[in-house]
Amino acid sequence: MGYSIKDYIRKRFFPHIWCPGCGHGIILNNMLRAIAELGISKNEIVMVSGIGCSSRISGYVDFHSLHTLHGRALAFATGVKLSRPNLYVIVPMGDGDALAIGGNHFIHACRRNIDLTAIVMNNRIYGMTGGQFSPLSGKEIKATTAPYSNVDPSFDTVNLAIAAGATFVARTTTYHFNEIKEYIKKAITHKGFSVVEILTQCPTHFGRRNNLGGPVDMLKFFRDNTALLGSKKIKQNPDLIPRGIFVEKQLPEYTEEYERIKKRVKQK
Amino acid sequence: MKNKQLKFMQGNEVCAEAALYAGLEFFAGYPITPSSEILEYMAKRLPELGGCFIQMEDEIASMCAIIGASLTGRKSMTATSGPGFSLMQEALGFAIMAEIPCVVVDIQRFGPSTGLPTQGAQQDVYQARWGRHGDHSIIVLTASNHQDVFYITVDAFNLSETYRVPVILLFDEIIAHLREKVIFPEPGEIPVIERLRTSVPEGVDYHPYLPREDGRLPMSDFGGKHRYNVTGLFHDMWGFPTTDPKIVHGLLHHLVDKIEVNVNDIARTKEYYLDDAEVILISYGSSARTALHTVRSKRRKGERWGLLELNTLWPFPRSIVREKCEDADYIFVVEMNMGQTVNEVKKCVDYPERVYLVNRVDGIFITPTDVKNITRLIMGRGV
Numbered sequence: 001m002g003y004s005i006k007d008y009i010r011k012r013f014f015p016h017i018w019c020p021g022c023g024h025g026i027i028l029n030n031m032l033r034a035i036a037e038l039g040i041s042k043n044e045i046v047m048v049s050g051i052g053c054s055s056r057i058s059g060y061v062d063f064h065s066l067h068t069l070h071g072r073a074l075a076f077a078t079g080v081k082l083s084r085p086n087l088y089v090i091v092p093m094g095d096g097d098a099l100a101i102g103g104n105h106f107i108h109a110c111r112r113n114i115d116l117t118a119i120v121m122n123n124r125i126y127g128m129t130g131g132q133f134s135p136l137s138g139k140e141i142k143a144t145t146a147p148y149s150n151v152d153p154s155f156d157t158v159n160l161a162i163a164a165g166a167t168f169v170a171r172t173t174t175y176h177f178n179e180i181k182e183y184i185k186k187a188i189t190h191k192g193f194s195v196v197e198i199l200t201q202c203p204t205h206f207g208r209r210n211n212l213g214g215p216v217d218m219l220k221f222f223r224d225n226t227a228l229l230g231s232k233k234i235k236q237n238p239d240l241i242p243r244g245i246f247v248e249k250q251l252p253e254y255t256e257e258y259e260r261i262k263k264r265v266k267q268k
Numbered sequence: 269m270k271n272k273q274l275k276f277m278q279g280n281e282v283c284a285e286a287a288l289y290a291g292l293e294f295f296a297g298y299p300i301t302p303s304s305e306i307l308e309y310m311a312k313r314l315p316e317l318g319g320c321f322i323q324m325e326d327e328i329a330s331m332c333a334i335i336g337a338s339l340t341g342r343k344s345m346t347a348t349s350g351p352g353f354s355l356m357q358e359a360l361g362f363a364i365m366a367e368i369p370c371v372v373v374d375i376q377r378f379g380p381s382t383g384l385p386t387q388g389a390q391q392d393v394y395q396a397r398w399g400r401h402g403d404h405s406i407i408v409l410t411a412s413n414h415q416d417v418f419y420i421t422v423d424a425f426n427l428s429e430t431y432r433v434p435v436i437l438l439f440d441e442i443i444a445h446l447r448e449k450v451i452f453p454e455p456g457e458i459p460v461i462e463r464l465r466t467s468v469p470e471g472v473d474y475h476p477y478l479p480r481e482d483g484r485l486p487m488s489d490f491g492g493k494h495r496y497n498v499t500g501l502f503h504d505m506w507g508f509p510t511t512d513p514k515i516v517h518g519l520l521h522h523l524v525d526k527i528e529v530n531v532n533d534i535a536r537t538k539e540y541y542l543d544d545a546e547v548i549l550i551s552y553g554s555s556a557r558t559a560l561h562t563v564r565s566k567r568r569k570g571e572r573w574g575l576l577e578l579n580t581l582w583p584f585p586r587s588i589v590r591e592k593c594e595d596a597d598y599i600f601v602v603e604m605n606m607g608q609t610v611n612e613v614k615k616c617v618d619y620p621e622r623v624y625l626v627n628r629v630d631g632i633f634i635t636p637t638d639v640k641n642i643t644r645l646i647m648g649r650g651v
Contacts, residue, residue: 010497013508046490048336059497059508064490066339067499067509068332069362075329079336079344080490082320083294087340087491108325258322262315 003036005029010062017056019127021215023174023200027121028057030180031092038185045088048077050102053128053202054094054121063090071101074109077116085115085255088188095122095136099155103135110164113192114254118166119184120157120195123202131205142209158246161195168194169247173222174201176243183245192253199226199241273452279443280305282414282450283347283373284313286421289453290460292371293319293342296333298326298352301385302441303375306347327352331359331372338363338370339498341463341489343425347373349441350392351382354399360434361400362500364523367432367477367485369463371424376440376553378631387631388441390553393608396436397582403520405527407534408436408582412556414450417443419458420536420579426461427534431526432485438581440604442554442633463487466494477519478505483526527583535585538577541567542592545574547643549626550589550613551602552578555634559602562639581609586616599623600643604634 009032018024035045045063049055051070058065064087068076073091081089098106098120109116125143126132133143138154146152161169168190172179180198187194201207201218212218227234229244277285284306287295295310297303307323314321320337324330327348334344348356353374363370376392378384396408407427411420417439424435466486468474470493479485488494497507502519504510527534540563542548547566551559556577566573576592578585593599593613599622601610607625614620626642628634644650 010508012506042495043491043493059499062495064495065497066336066490067497067501068335069358069500072328072332072359075324075332076336078322078324078329079294079296079333079338080340081336082322082333083337083340083342083344084491104325105329108329258315258320262318265315266318 005032005036008032008036008042008062009060013059016060018053019204021201021203022053023123023202024054024057024121026174026177027092027119027180027198027200028060030177031090031119031184032061034181034184034188037181038188040088040188044086045090046077046080048073048080048089048091050093050097052094052097052126054092055097057092071097072105073097074102074105074116074118078109078112078114081114081116082255082258085259088117089115090117090119090188092119092121094127095120095124096126096134099157099160100135107160107164110161110166110193110195112254113165113167113251115191116193117184117187118193118195120197121200122157122197123200123206125202125206127202127205131209143205144209157195157197162247165193166195167192167247167249167251168245170195170245171197171199172243173199173226175219175222179243186245186248190248192251273454275450275452276447277414277450278305278445278447279414279417279439280375280445281309282417283421283437283439284309285452286418287345287371287425288313288317289418289455290422290425291343291462292345292425294334294337294344295320295346296322296324296330296337296344297346297348298324298330300327300349300352302377302444303347303349303373305444306373327355328359331356334370335359335363335366335368338368339490341487341492343369343463345371345373347375349375349377350379350395353392353395357399361402361404363434364400364404364406365500366498367523368434368498369428369432370434371428371437372434373437373439375444376438384631386441388554388633389605389631390440390555390603391605391608392438393581393603393605396438403524405433405524406436406582407431407433407527407580408438409536409580410438410553411579412443412553412577414446414448416579418450418452422458422460423536426459429461429463430484431530432487433527438553440553465489468494470494475505476507477503479522531583531585532587534580534583535588536579537585537588538579539592540575540577542574542576544572545596546572547574547598547600548593548596549573549575549600549602549639550578550609551575552581552609555602555604558634558636558639562636565636578609584612584616589613590616590618593617597622598643598647600626600639600646602626602634602639604628
């Protein structure tokens with residue numbers, strides 16, 4: 001393909017901290033492949049992350065990288081993007097990071113339709129702190145803070161993003177290797193706020209506590225329990241988790257609109 | 269008067285204009301009384317000047333956004349008041365750790381909690397200094413009149429760039445909403461310090477956190493030729509996380525020492541009638557106006573009173589306060605809180621038993637009559 005993943009990582013910073021069998025490496029790999037295939041210069045990319053297992057991703061990549069506070073990555077990213085609209089700003093987040101502590105920033109970034117690429121790496125658990133349930137765990141899941149099974153209902157990331165106004169919304173899983181790359185490519189080139197939710201496995205905490213087997217079993221679960229939008233499989237079984245691109249539309253983008261205001265004010 | 273630069277303005281507006289004079293290009297904020305006029309002023313002025321303004325979803329996001337913008341090379345600021353300032357503390361800690369220049373205005377209102385939102389106070393002196401967890405140092409400036417609000421706001425940006433630290437402008441509601449005369453300096457009349465950027469060429473290893481011989485850290489803009497990591501974790505000279513005790517020890521000392529060692533460079537104070545003063549008032553912000561009024565009326569009666577006004581609150585100008593108070597019989601600290609700065613004065617003077625708090629904490633601005641009555645009581649002269 002004319003590129004090497006090694007050109008996009010900071011070798012000095014490896015090995016990474018992720019557990020054996022973790023899905024985050026699959027996402028990192030495909031995110032870098034997407035960027036390489038788009039041919040974007042490394043100097044034009046800013047990766048902003050929060051706190052958690054997923055957020056360590058920003059340190060491993062050879063871009064401008066900003067490893068911030070728990071839940072606040074999108075707020076930092078908004079400052080970067082509005083200040084320098086020419087930059088590509090990619091924001092990988094975990095499920096708790098994006099939708100618990102960061103939920104307010106998430107819906108407002110969607111509403112603004114600011115040209116950021118949000119990647120929600122959803123493993124349905126707080127991994128780094130030891131396996132507490134997240135707002136994406138869902139009922140009846142077991143976690144260190146739900147030892148008798150969870151009574152806390154979950155969000156649907158895709159529906160939330162659509163309702164809040166995101167103009168590109170997609171979902172896939174770490175089993176669907178090529179979809180990750182294709183959706184991230186589309187999300188990065190999309191003008192406006194884009195959300196890619198990627199279901200990923202945490203065998204250490206989520207899998208172990210819920211008797212889901214090892215990483216391979218968890219990947220097979222993604223294969224067997226999800227289906228592409230509009231596919232025969234999902235028509236036959238509407239209870240499957242849908243994958244695919246749910247929304248892709250063009251609406252005025254925040255930084256472009258602000259530039260228009262600036263031009264109008266200056267002409268006066 | 270034909271001076272075009274002569275204005276009659278509100279303190280909040282003066283602060284906003286001074287920030288623009290200092291080269292502000294990015295403002296993010298969230299409405300809160302009594303600081304909202306700064307937000308509104310920026311919404312109007314920044315697009316006219318080609319800068320960026322954004323109203324964020326809360327104060328946390330505002331603080332985060334200005335840090336992000338500052339990393340791209342723009343001078344950045346936010347403005348808030350007590351409750352919003354509390355929300356900004358975590359991100360302020362991040363800016364301290366990652367050494368990102370930015371300016372935060374806290375227009376103090378009466379607290380705690382929602383308190384008295386439209387009434388002045390000086391109760392955030394300790395929050396400004398110690399609002400974050402962990403050891404650190406920070407610069408906190410204030411002013412008592414609009415001319416000084418202008419100068420100290422420009423100074424805030426200059427110090428923030430010089431020391432790569434957030435600078436807090438700790439004004440109060442009374443100064444913020446007061447309207448008075450101010451003369452704007454001409455462009456170039458007072459110094460504006462630009463960001464120190466690295467001269468390391470592209471392709472050569474740039475160490476964002478390796479200080480030069482003079483202790484300063486040249487920056488490289490995000491989106492520029494050097495790609496590096498910025499984190500709130502303890503980090504090495506590349507910005508990569510580390511737990512190496514030697515590096516951790518060195519970084520923590522660097523964060524504190526770069527401010528504390530330079531306390532005299534950062535100290536800004538004003539002296540009124542101190543040369544022969546037997547009674548010294550120490551004050552800052554709006555209460556310094558009351559203190560000055562009191563001192564002048566005492567002088568008219570031939571009493572040897574003087575005022576030391578503090579424009580730098582943190583790092584606390586210890587040696588100046590100690591030296592000026594050496595020969596005083598009484599040292600009265602006039603402030604609108606239950607006693608914050610007074611503790612710092614007691615710590616640094618030779619005779620702490622001569623230091624007294626003169627305060628008012630009922631939401632009403634402290635008057636010269638208050639100061640006269642309280643000091644008479646303390647000095648045993650009856651009411």
